[in-house]
Amino acid sequence: MKNGFRQSMAWLHTWSGLLVGWVLFLVFAAGTAAYWRPEITFWMKPEMHAAALQASAQPATPQQQAERARQAIEWMQANAAGSPRWFIALPSARDPVSTLMWLKPNADPKGGRAVRFGEATLDASGQPHASARDTRGGDFLYRLHFDLHYLSPLTARWVVGFCAMFMLVAIISGIVTHKRIFADFFTFRPKKGQRSWLDAHNATAVLALPYHLMMTYTGLCTLMFMYMPWAPKAAYGEAGLPAYQAEAFGGRPGNAQPSGEKAPLADVAALVEQAQRRWGGLAGRVVVENPGDAAAVITIARQSDGSEMSLRPPSLRFEGASGKLLGAAGEEPGAAVHTYNVMEGLHTARFADAPLRWLFFLSGLMGCAMVATGLLLWAVKERPQHLKALKRGEKGSLLLRVVDGLNLGAIGGLLVALPAYFWANRLLPVDLPDRADAEISLFFAAWGLCLALGLARPSQRLWQALLAVAGALLALMPLLNAATGGAHWGQSIPAGLWRVAGFDAVCLLLGLGLWAAVRWLRQREAAAAAASAKASARKTASKPASETPKAAPEPPASAAALPAIAPESPATP
Structure with missing residues (x-):
């Protein structure tokens, strides 16, 4: 603090952004693309375009949604009978196909997604798009921004959380550093070198400042139980976090355990219709635990209609064999649970209609520009000292x-x-x-x-x-x-x-x-x-005619990658 509080904040802003900036750029870029996750996946399956050109754009009815659930269950029974868990995403306005996923029997829990899960998509007739190419589509970009692909999910989320905390520090210290933060938004001086980079950094940061703060903070909130699990462990003892989540968000702690006794599933289409009548809206997701077992459990979640920001829509849980209602979750959440759900919803923006999603997307692009210009600005500021050292024959x-x-x-x-x-x-x-x-x-x-x-x-x-x-x-x-x-x-x-x-x-x-x-x-x-x-x-013209120009000294070897002559190839654009 010997240089003053604001100068200390400027130092903190610089280094908290630089040290994790490259990971943050990946997180921002992949997360921004993930706002269009279903659209990207659809584009990457051109075999489905022809059918979509002929399909009606009319919204689905509750009866059609129940029928699509029945088709999906029948396909799962025929093709994934040994799986302990089925996941069915029913059609929506953004994704007109049924997306099926199932956990493979005896799958290695440490294996990748392709090792542990099977996937399929069904069209309106209940038939799989056999000709559609195998691709992860937008799901890869969505998961990349918090799972980092090659790292284990737990390690990746700790890395991303660490970087997000640094990002929050950089944003707050940046606000403190800039005396003229709102004036900076209206200021851009082109062709001014370092000043131009600083203006670009300030403008992209200030214009979408509420978005940057919201996304960074809510991103940390979505994984707060992983980062700070001590309160649920202290309150629930050995049962720990699963018991807390079961009480707060509905359901049971842990996964339903099979009984070993076989029993057919109840009519899932009828259960979907029952849930839709109760909500007055369409079903969006069906999860079946232990299908074909007497202890099977069916969970049906409502489809988001954009009227609320919560990421966790209301859901109903049924006994798989009899169809008996076991309980409801999320229909009247408490204040704390509702706040947490809204934090998750704000981060993913799944509630947003097309215009709002475009606003999120443009703000995400500005976030990418903010991180990129910040990284480049550091190099621009350091380069003059580097070039001076090279001229003196010192190491750069x-x-x-x-x-x-x-x-x-x-x-x-x-x-x-x-x-x-x-x-x-x-x-x-x-x-x-x-x-x-x-x-x-x-x-x-x-x-x-x-x-x-x-x-x-x-x-x-x-x-x-x-x-x-x-x-x-x-x-x-x-x-x-x-x-x-x-x-x-x-x-x-x-x-x-x-x-x-x-x-x-x-x-x-x-x-x-x-x-x-x-x-x-x-x-x-x-x-x-x-x-x-x-x-x-x-310079040559100002010298006396008798003087003979001296040959320019050879630059030191350390200057080869970062030449001192700006027109030749400075490393920062």
Whole structure:
């Protein structure tokens, strides 16, 4: 505190953002894309587009929803009879198919999702989309932003929670640091070097400040029982957290245990109709524990209609064999439970209609820009000292080189990897074994290659190359869609298939934006080169004619990756 409170907050803001900024950029980017999770999954299954073009856009009726539940149960009984648990997501306005998932018998609990679960989708006739390609679609991006894919879920959530806490510290310290926080929102001075980066960082941070605070805080709240389990353990003893959650949110502690006695399931369609009459709304999810056992339990949850922000809709639990109502949950939650449910709902935004979801999406993009500009700003501020050290023949900043490489890999690399994931979805053979995993592997391969290039030789030319590649992959997405069997604009727009047309349009706009960034970088590089040449000419002209220009000294080896001449290739764009 010897430099004053505000200066201390500025130091805290800088380092709390820098140390975890690369993980935060991934979390923001994947989470922002996940707002359109069903739409992304649908785009990545072009075989389903033709059926959607012919399907009616009328909302489902309660009778149709019950029929879809019956079809799903019959398919599960025929194809997943040995599973201890079935999950059925019934059709909604955003996802017109029934999505089925089941836990594989004797699956390794430490295995990945593909190892532990089976999946299928059923159309309106109750038949699976046999021709639809195997893909994780938007679900991969949704889970990536908090499970980090290759880490165990528990480890990943601790890492993301740690980074989110740093993010909260960075936001609060940033608010304290900026004296003119609202004036900064209206201030942008282009072509001013470090000042321009600072203005861009401030503008993207302040414009969506309520969103950034809300998403960071609610993200921590969604996993607060994992981060702080001591109160439920103290109150419930050995039963611990499962007993607390059963009492607070309804249900029973732990999973229902099978009795070993076989018994047929009750009529699930009739139970869905009963639940829908009670709620006056459609059912959205059916979970069956221990199907085919006398101790089976059926849980039916209401479909969100956008009238409430809670992520946990009301649900009813039935005895699987007899259909007897066992209890209800979530219909009249207490204040604390309702607050927690709303926190979860705010974070996922599943309650949001299309205009509000667009607002969340745009705010998420500004969050990505805020994190990216903050990381780049640190490098811009440190580079003058680094270049001065090189001119004196001293060793440059190793930390700056690492940050430059990580910026290229984490920011530029992710911008390449995301569209590469969609291109892999369309170009890999449809019948390729483990196809969904191959798409994800290509996503990480593209990202890893960019990261390796960035760490090996960070430069402005590499920034331009990565942004140009990412822009091309995104801008050409509508053509890729049309060329690989998807519904092109000539089909999707007249039919009102906005899930496909909107995806193509957003990719095109993002691609054009990245190309514009490349053009700006090239113009800036050319202007800097011209200014450098002009300055050299003036310096030469000012010398006496008798003087012979001395040869420029060779730069030290440490300057090779981060040249001191700005027009040549500074590592920060």
